[in-house]
Amino acid sequence: MIAIIDYKAGNLTSVKRALDHLGYESVITSDPQEVLGADRVIFPGVGAAASAMADLKNTGMAEVLKEVYKRNIPLLGICLGTQIIFERSEEGDTECLGILPGTVKAFPRPLIDPQTQDTLKVPHMGWNRVKLIKKHPVFSDIDPQAEFYFVHSYHPVPEYTELIYGITEYGIKFVSVVAHRGVVATQFHPEKSGRPGLKILENFCQWRPYNVK
Amino acid sequence: MLSKRIVVCLDVKNGRTTKGIKFKNNVDVGDPVEMAKVYYEEGADEIVFYDITASAEYRNIMIDVVERVAQQIFIPFSVGGGIRTLDDMRQVLLAGAEKVSVNTAAVLNPKIIEEGAKAFGSQCVVLGMDVKRVEVSDKIPSGYEIVIHGGRTYTGIDALWWAKEAENLGAGEICLNSIDADGTREGYELSLTKMISENVSIPVIASGGAGVPEHLYDVLTKAKADAALIASMVHYGTYSIGEIKRYLHDKGVKVRMVW
Numbered sequence: 001m002i003a004i005i006d007y008k009a010g011n012l013t014s015v016k017r018a019l020d021h022l023g024y025e026s027v028i029t030s031d032p033q034e035v036l037g038a039d040r041v042i043f044p045g046v047g048a049a050a051s052a053m054a055d056l057k058n059t060g061m062a063e064v065l066k067e068v069y070k071r072n073i074p075l076l077g078i079c080l081g082t083q084i085i086f087e088r089s090e091e092g093d094t095e096c097l098g099i100l101p102g103t104v105k106a107f108p109r110p111l112i113d114p115q116t117q118d119t120l121k122v123p124h125m126g127w128n129r130v131k132l133i134k135k136h137p138v139f140s141d142i143d144p145q146a147e148f149y150f151v152h153s154y155h156p157v158p159e160y161t162e163l164i165y166g167i168t169e170y171g172i173k174f175v176s177v178v179a180h181r182g183v184v185a186t187q188f189h190p191e192k193s194g195r196p197g198l199k200i201l202e203n204f205c206q207w208r209p210y211n212v213k
Numbered sequence: 214m215l216s217k218r219i220v221v222c223l224d225v226k227n228g229r230t231t232k233g234i235k236f237k238n239n240v241d242v243g244d245p246v247e248m249a250k251v252y253y254e255e256g257a258d259e260i261v262f263y264d265i266t267a268s269a270e271y272r273n274i275m276i277d278v279v280e281r282v283a284q285q286i287f288i289p290f291s292v293g294g295g296i297r298t299l300d301d302m303r304q305v306l307l308a309g310a311e312k313v314s315v316n317t318a319a320v321l322n323p324k325i326i327e328e329g330a331k332a333f334g335s336q337c338v339v340l341g342m343d344v345k346r347v348e349v350s351d352k353i354p355s356g357y358e359i360v361i362h363g364g365r366t367y368t369g370i371d372a373l374w375w376a377k378e379a380e381n382l383g384a385g386e387i388c389l390n391s392i393d394a395d396g397t398r399e400g401y402e403l404s405l406t407k408m409i410s411e412n413v414s415i416p417v418i419a420s421g422g423a424g425v426p427e428h429l430y431d432v433l434t435k436a437k438a439d440a441a442l443i444a445s446m447v448h449y450g451t452y453s454i455g456e457i458k459r460y461l462h463d464k465g466v467k468v469r470m471v472w
């Protein structure tokens with residue numbers, strides 16, 4: 001069973017629909033027992049960091065997610081879920097979960113395309129590539145030309161380069177995939193990224209992280 | 214860098230698509246769910262459903278369509294037409310749409326943009342604008358006027374002013390439809406698209422007038438649109454999405470080529 005973390009951040013059902021389509025059983029839940037008893041956990045989200053963190057603290061989910069990490073239950077972060085895994089976000093100056101070391105920063109404004117000198121629109125919304133700089137089982141069999149669907153104004157800045165697996169260019173180069181132990185997290189939405197996105201979800205559903213303590 | 218998006222529009226009436234469609238595959242050509250799936254598989258970057266159902270009793274049919282689409286396509290899609298209240302928005306989003314588009318309702322009650330953005334996030338709220346070219350006047354300094362009720366009613370609202378106002382109210386995107394160009398297949402309204410796109414900082418989807426792939430090239434480069442909406446070009450089987458994307462790609466426009 002896959003637990004999809006329920007918090008007031010929307011976009012939970014689209015992750016569930018994608019898993020249904022792939023044939024993996026999942027449940028949208030904020031029940032600590034159910035989350036800690038799951039084979040794997042997905043932490044999705046669209047919305048604002050501050051209200052999401054407030055909700056996670058209120059429901060006790062914040063502590064549960066830290067426990068998921070400690071127990072090495074495979075955890076997939078998506079978009080806001082990915083950002084909240086870090087220590088702090090510039091969005092509403094919010095203290096986050098601190099599962100991974102690093103912060104979340106806003107795109108610089110104005111954001112200038114270095115090639116055309118055009119001012120780029122923020123949020124970064126639409127299809128963009130991810131340059132994978134290290135191999136990861138969750139990204140196996142992904143065409144390097146594949147593109148993924150992004151909607152965000154903030155991006156993670158991990159403290160250590162060891163955490164960085166994927167980079168995306170939009171005016172600046174920003175980190176779009178991070179991973180460490182049982183955690184893999186994407187700034188884009190695999191559930192809205194067509195076939196390559198579904199492949200990532202499927203890889204995650206079959207991933208067995210080991211050799212970790 | 215972001216790819217330019219190719220957005221396919223399906224008009225839906227009483228749960229069925231309205232345009233005559235030629236498909237080579239074994240597809241129920243009247244079923245919006247089947248058609249959306251075909252376009253998804255052919256590489257559409259986004260799909261727009263425009264509900265032109267006249268009577269309210271068919272609203273539930275549209276929600277059912279949205280639910281079934283959401284189970285089968287895994288790219289963003291939006292729903293427009295007949296969205297009047299926050300509750301209409303909520304229903305469509307809960308059924309699985311990524312975005313909702315408001316047009317006439319937003320002109321009559323601009324607060325719906327603000328309330329929608331607050332409740333669901335700006336990225337969910339698309340402002341649909343139907344625009345007609347008019348004489349430049351004190352009231353319409355841009356020379357483009359907003360029309361509503363499917364193009365029948367002139368509003369006296371300047372299109373450029375309205376685009377900026379909608380952005381301030383919290384719209385996350387603009388779908389800009391030129392009534393003059395719509396259905397002509399002679400190309401998008403480039404000057405209108407360029408004017409709006411250069412004056413707002415939210416993405417602009419150009420709509421109306423696409424007939425050949427070159428029209429998409431023009432609107433995505435010269436007129437700086439972020440996305441191009443197409444309908445009859447692909448509905449009548451004249452072009453496939455793959456062909457259009459290949460043409461744009463070969464001319465140096467960044468489009469999503471792997472799907």
